[in-house]
Amino acid sequence: MFAGVALLFVATGVFQSWNLSLQILIIGVLSSIMALGVNMQWGYAGLFSTGIMGSVALGGLAVVLVSGQPVPEGWAAGGPRLLIALAFGVLVIAAAVYLYNRLAAGTARRTAMILLLGAGFFAYRAILDPAVTAIEAFNPATAGNIGGLGLPSIVAWPVGALFAAAAAWAIGKVALGLRSDYLAIATLGIAEIILAVMKNEDWLARGVKNIIDLPRPWPVPYEVDLQADPAFVAQAANWGFTSVEASTILVKLLYLAVFGAVLLVLIFFSERALNSPWGRMMRAIRDNEVSSAAMGKNIKSRHLQVFIIGSAVVGLAGAMLTSMEGQLTPSNYTPLRFTFLIWVMVIVGGSGNNWGAVLGGLLLGWLWLIVENAGPVAMGYLTMPLPDGVLKAHLIEAAPHLRLITLGAVLLLVLRFSPKGLLPEK
Amino acid sequence: MDILNALVAFLNFVFIPGLAYGSQLALGALALTLVYAVLRFSNFAHGDTMAFGTMWVILITWALQSAGITGGVLPTALIALPFGIAITCAFVLATDRAVYRFYRTQKAAPIILVIVSTGIMFVMNGLTRVIIGPAEQDFADGARMILAPNDFKAWSGLAEGLALKQTTLITVIVAAICVAALFWFLQSTRTGKSMRAYSDNEDLALLSGINPERVVAITWIIATALAVIAGTLYGLDKSYRPFIYFQLLLPMAAAAVVGGLGSPLGAIAGGFIIAFSEVFVTYAWKKIVTYLVSADMAPDRLLQLLSTDYKFAVSFAILILVLLVMPTGIFKGK
16 A cells, blocks of 8 residues: 555656655654544544644644744733733633633623633633734834744744644533534634634734744755755756755655654554553443443543644644745635545545544645645546637646545545545554 | 714714625625534634635626626616526535545534535635636625615704615525525424424434434525525625625624524524624714714714724634633533
8 A cells, every 4th residue: 555655756856856745754754643633532532623724733833932033122011911811811711711611500600601701701802902902013014913932943843732732621611521523613613713813913923914934844954055065066967856856855755754754753652552451442432331330431531632632733733834835824724624625634634544644644644734735636638638628727727626526535445445545454 | 962973973983884795794604504413513614604705696697797687776686696506416416425424323422524614614714716716806786775875864954864775675686585485384384293203312313203304405505595595685785705704603693692593593693793893883973972072072983992904803702701601602612
């Protein structure tokens, strides 16, 4: 199976270009990491969460906050006040949860909750708003945000995982008790809320104005630096490459090595976890909640645990993606690409099998990007007999969207004829 | 104090938009809840069914317009609507035959059906984008305004204008007709009764000789018709973009859950609750409050609880609140 996928990438390299093939492979590796995370939630524990996009976006946000350029003026303008406001918000919610648990159900509790949350909201806005105005007032054309810490990119990755895990804890506390379809709808909505916050809170990461110039992770160099390095140019000429070609390929190979190493480490631990008593317990809970509960397993906290771990892995991949792209573009996060595509990868690859998730990630990552690149070309051949005109132009223009149809068809076929996926769970 | 102007501003900026949006959501949520009641899964392809159906309505509208047929004062899309519904129904019934029926006979878990519906969602989304493209389309024609703000100002002598778009009125009327017809159908016809029986208890319904495939087919037809009508009304009233329709799945699902999944009455109530809360929370109340208080107390801030971009967040906050406090929704769904 893996050899077959490798062949696809080699064929892409030979027939299209090695640059494209490597590019797709890197995205495939990142998608595989995300698929590993989803596989933990769905494959191990049977949780259908459609909030993957939220975890990916939070990972990206972590990169901005940790390794973005510092904006000391912006921070000085309102940073501390902002922190106080956020802490106050958390405090109000904690107080509300405490009260909710302490008071008996009834009118008294309802009134208390409404009063507390209502007053809390207005007080929170009163503290927060001046800080936001102050921060966004500083140099809005290039900054207007609180800035990052300016730390190396690699430091941001675990922070991304941590952000996603923290969000997953809160989401899990609220939504994991729900029945399967409700959980799916609730998580889909929460991911949209996370994204809405990232798009609109300009002080955080400049919203839709985007953050650029995020540093690359060690040890990946910049192409321009390589091309300016005479030793590198000489070496490239020695192998018969132009310096531009050699530098882009070297950069991609280094990314591949870094991301591949992370993937291998994650697979090692996932395999160990899945084949440990913990993994057997998770699968037992998935297959029969009632009997596992009767054996003394705490279903709720185990679900919460695996939900958090899975989200953290997705957040890690999200952080890696953002630091590779070097910029955070909130409008790029769409549920089709970052939630449902990852789902299809897991299901097609084989739910419950770590290697299956990786296979699905590489295979569908390839399919997704190759249809985008090769689709218009293929459509060009297909429409050759047609006269030039509006229809032909429209068909060629629409060809990249064919990947949605392809993907849906692949998902439906796999679910129908091989519901366990390409590499079934052992 | 200027109560009249405040009232007109309230009607113009809060009540009328909320009413139109609520009607559109209610129709969409009805379709979602019907599918849930009879087929027992949340249909993730619902938003894309709306986009797909509305696309056909738009294409037929264009064809009619170029053939010289228009609706006169009314939008041409209303003539195209039945054809759009027919095409979409044919497509949805084909997907049921080719895809869903297999899992139904297997009695697959609801979550599998949800995943299957995401597959259908991908296909329909892709088809829509290939055929009409992801860009925004405007297909409203006919008279734009029933009541123009300036006419109202001249007539009443108030400072505030009241606008009533034709599409808004059409939305409310069509929604009311659809809801009335649906309830009559469910309560009084033999087929409607068999649908309710099947939804309440599948085994008993089978024992009493109800043909399940017929019930399922009729459910799909009604749900698809409602979805296409809701989609067309939304497109006429606002604008058509396939991506927005996918996002509409969220408030519609919230409306259905808030009202109680599986309860038609709940879906309508939920639609209006969600729509009005979205408008209430994201509207800047400064204007209305300025009319109501004395001049020196006029607020200098916008008095907006949340920025307009948090519309979806509002519907979800309500959804989560309802799920926590009364998980079966207002009208005791399933």
